[in-house]
Amino acid sequence: MPEYRGEVHAPDFPPGADWINTDRPLSMRELRGKVVLLDFWTFCCINCMHILPDLKKLEHKYPQELVVVGVHSAKFSAERETDNVRQAVLRYQIEHPVVNDPQMSMWRQYGVRAWPTVALIDPEGKVIGRHSGEGIFEPFDQIIAKVIEVFDAEGKIDRRPLGLILEESKTPRSLLSFPGKVLADAAGGRLFIADTNHNRIVVASLEDGAVRDVIGEGEFQHPNGMALDGESLYIADTENHAIRRADLAARTVETIAAGLNSPWDLAIAQGQLYIAMAGQHQLWRMDLAARTLQDHAGSGREGHIDGPLAQAALAQPSGITTNGSVLFFADSEISSIRAADLDPRGRVSTLVGQDLFDFGDVDGVGDTVRLQHPLGVLWLDGFLYIADTYNNKIKILYPQTRSAVTFAGTGRAGLRDGPADEAEFDEPAGLSAANAKLYVADTNNHVIRVIDLASREVSTLRLSAALTPSPAPPPRWP
Numbered sequence: 001m002p003e004y005r006g007e008v009h010a011p012d013f014p015p016g017a018d019w020i021n022t023d024r025p026l027s028m029r030e031l032r033g034k035v036v037l038l039d040f041w042t043f044c045c046i047n048c049m050h051i052l053p054d055l056k057k058l059e060h061k062y063p064q065e066l067v068v069v070g071v072h073s074a075k076f077s078a079e080r081e082t083d084n085v086r087q088a089v090l091r092y093q094i095e096h097p098v099v100n101d102p103q104m105s106m107w108r109q110y111g112v113r114a115w116p117t118v119a120l121i122d123p124e125g126k127v128i129g130r131h132s133g134e135g136i137f138e139p140f141d142q143i144i145a146k147v148i149e150v151f152d153a154e155g156k157i158d159r160r161p162l163g164l165i166l167e168e169s170k171t172p173r174s175l176l177s178f179p180g181k182v183l184a185d186a187a188g189g190r191l192f193i194a195d196t197n198h199n200r201i202v203v204a205s206l207e208d209g210a211v212r213d214v215i216g217e218g219e220f221q222h223p224n225g226m227a228l229d230g231e232s233l234y235i236a237d238t239e240n241h242a243i244r245r246a247d248l249a250a251r252t253v254e255t256i257a258a259g260l261n262s263p264w265d266l267a268i269a270q271g272q273l274y275i276a277m278a279g280q281h282q283l284w285r286m287d288l289a290a291r292t293l294q295d296h297a298g299s300g301r302e303g304h305i306d307g308p309l310a311q312a313a314l315a316q317p318s319g320i321t322t323n324g325s326v327l328f329f330a331d332s333e334i335s336s337i338r339a340a341d342l343d344p345r346g347r348v349s350t351l352v353g354q355d356l357f358d359f360g361d362v363d364g365v366g367d368t369v370r371l372q373h374p375l376g377v378l379w380l381d382g383f384l385y386i387a388d389t390y391n392n393k394i395k396i397l398y399p400q401t402r403s404a405v406t407f408a409g410t411g412r413a414g415l416r417d418g419p420a421d422e423a424e425f426d427e428p429a430g431l432s433a434a435n436a437k438l439y440v441a442d443t444n445n446h447v448i449r450v451i452d453l454a455s456r457e458v459s460t461l462r463l464s465a466a467l468t469p470s471p472a473p474p475p476r477w478p
Contacts, residue, residue, distance in 0.1 A: 004147045006126025010036070010119075011109040013069075013099050018082040020089050022097040023165045026069065028125045033158025034067045035147050036121040037140070040112045042075045043088035044333065044373050044390075046262055046279050046316050047134055048116040052092055054137035058144065059096060064159035065148050070098035073107040075115070076359060076373055078390035083413070087427070087444045089167055091178045091197060097164055120144070123151045123158070174446040175463055176202070180224040181236075181265065181376070181430030182441040182448055191439060191461075192233060193448060194223045194430070201226070201235060201246070202463070206434055209448075209461045215246050215253065225265030225320070225430070227273060229288070234273055236263040243275065243286065257286060257293055264318045265376075267327065269342055276317040276329055283317060283327060283340055297327075297340040297348050304334045304355045309341070312348035315356065319376040319387065319430075328384055328399075330374040335359040337377060337386060337397055351384075351402050361391045361411060366402040371395070375429040376441070385438060387428045394420075394428060394440065394451070408451055408458055415445045415460070423458035425449065 012028045019025050028036075039055060041048035055068050070089075074080040079088075080102035089098055101107060110119050110130065119130040120143065128147070131139070151157050177197035184191055184206060191209075193202040200216035201223060216223070221239035228234075233246040234256075243257040243266075262279030273286040274296065282298035296309060303313035319330035327340045328351075336353020340346065352369035360370030376387030384397040385407065393409035407420060414424030428449070430441030438451040439461075448461040 004150045006122045006128045008127050010121045010125050010127050014101060014105050018100040020086050020098040021164060021166050026097055031067055032125055033123050033156060035065055035123060035144055037066060037068045038119040039068060039070045040073050040107060040117040041070060042073060042079055042115050043085065044076055044079060045115045050134045050279065051116050051136055057137055058140060062144060065157055066144060068096040070094060070096060071101050071106050072098055073101045073104045076390050078372060086167060090171060095166060122147055123156050176446045178443050178446065179441040179448065180443060181226060182432050182439045183226040183228060184432040184434035184439050185228055186434035192226050194226060196222050196224060204463055209463045211463055227266035227268045229268055234266050236266050238262055238264055256291060265320045267320045267322045269322045269324055274320055274327055276320040278316045278318050281314045281316060283329065306349050308347055321377050321379040323379045328377055328379055330377045332373050332375055335371040335373055337384065351397060351399055352404055363405045369404045376431045378431040378433060380433050385431050387431050389427050389429050392425045392427065417459050420451065420456035420458055
């Protein structure tokens with residue numbers, strides 16, 4: 001069966017490269033006898049996230065014969081840093097070895113052109129082929145089974161374990177784990193925290209961080225954005241591809257929409273729940289009374305095109321807010337802040353940002369402004385606060401003049417309180433405000449930061465009470 005054998009020797013991993021999830025560099029020679037699947041990815045990419053469950057299924061189905069190796073080939077400059085890749089490996093709960101390829105040398109050697117791309121290598125170290133895009137489990141399951149059958153018949157399958165040491169085993173546990181979004185409720189004195197990697201929503205006091213409640217016992221899968229309507233808390237259950245409604249009075253959770261595509265953030269206006277559908281490159285809306293769902297903005301094509309709602313092109317919208325007549329959203333893959341009219345006859349326009357590979361850290365006006373993969377945006381008092389995620393900053397955007405300035409953060413990744421221009425964040429992703437304070441989901445620091453809007457002093461919210469660092473908290477909700 002020659003179709004299950006490669007003909008060209010697989011290029012080896014770059015010498016001196018940084019590795020994650022292994023205590024030593026790997027080589028193609030060491031992997032002889034294994035079926036090897038190389039996953040070329042970058043951690044900003046929603047499509048790369050989508051194939052991780054398929055990779056995990058393949059790893060679990062062929063635990064002795066298959067080795068998946070992630071080849072991280074960065075798009076954004078922040079993604080070239082090994083420490084940031086390490087955080088992404090932990091955040092996405094990746095259990096296979098990952099090599100950092102910041103100069104994209106392996107990308108070029110394997111002729112890769114898009115994220116994600118996977119390349120299959122036979123047990124003799126030769127490339128069978130490659131594939132770009134999602135939906136990889138079924139075709140690769142069949143091919144891998146055949147490759148194992150062919151080489152097993154020749155005694156060329158090595159089933160000995162590699163003996164890898166996962167990054168997770170070296171990482172201390174924390175009360176929050178990669179919190180993605182936060183929602184402040186001034187009237188109720190509550191702060192809702194999407195404790196994303198613990199798959200739950202933590203409810204704390206706005207004033208002192210005392211934990212009041214925990215919603216979820218593992219039924220969420222990496223929840224992110226939330227919106228509050230009375231005692232109904234709507235939750236973007238991102239990796240369950242669903243919208244959930246928590247009845248805070250009755251203490252129940254129900255699914256009100258399923259089969260979506262990585263919903264990332266939510267906003268409510270005029271009886272409609274608006275959804276930043278990151279995986280679909282669109283904004284959707286749900287009529288909360290009728291429970292009907294439809295697309296609102298974006299053709300579904302990934303890109304940067306302004307114009308009528310249905311014809312516009314979006315690129316992984318990951319944060320959304322509203323002033324009651326316009327939706328503002330963080331279009332993360334094009335490092336832009338954009339606006340979409342609530343009126344279905346309206347348009348999409350761009351406030352700041354350019355295209356897929358135009359990014360940086362530049363304050364200024366209009367087309368001179370550069371952000372780097374912003375994930376959060378908040379309308380407050382006539383202007384927009386931005387979680388400029390990969391720049392480790394909070395910025396302010398004035399919509400009328402299209403001017404943007406740094407509000408907090410030095411740009412260095414770190415955890416440092418104090419004056420806003422000296423404070424440090426690590427990939428902040430969510431914003432909310434109440435009582436003249438800005439609450440920040442400081443994702444890679446596993447904490448919530450608080451910025452006093454008058455004094456611009458940054459502090460860290462200290463959560464207290466019986467909140468365990470377990471992803472399965474004590475049962476509290478029926």
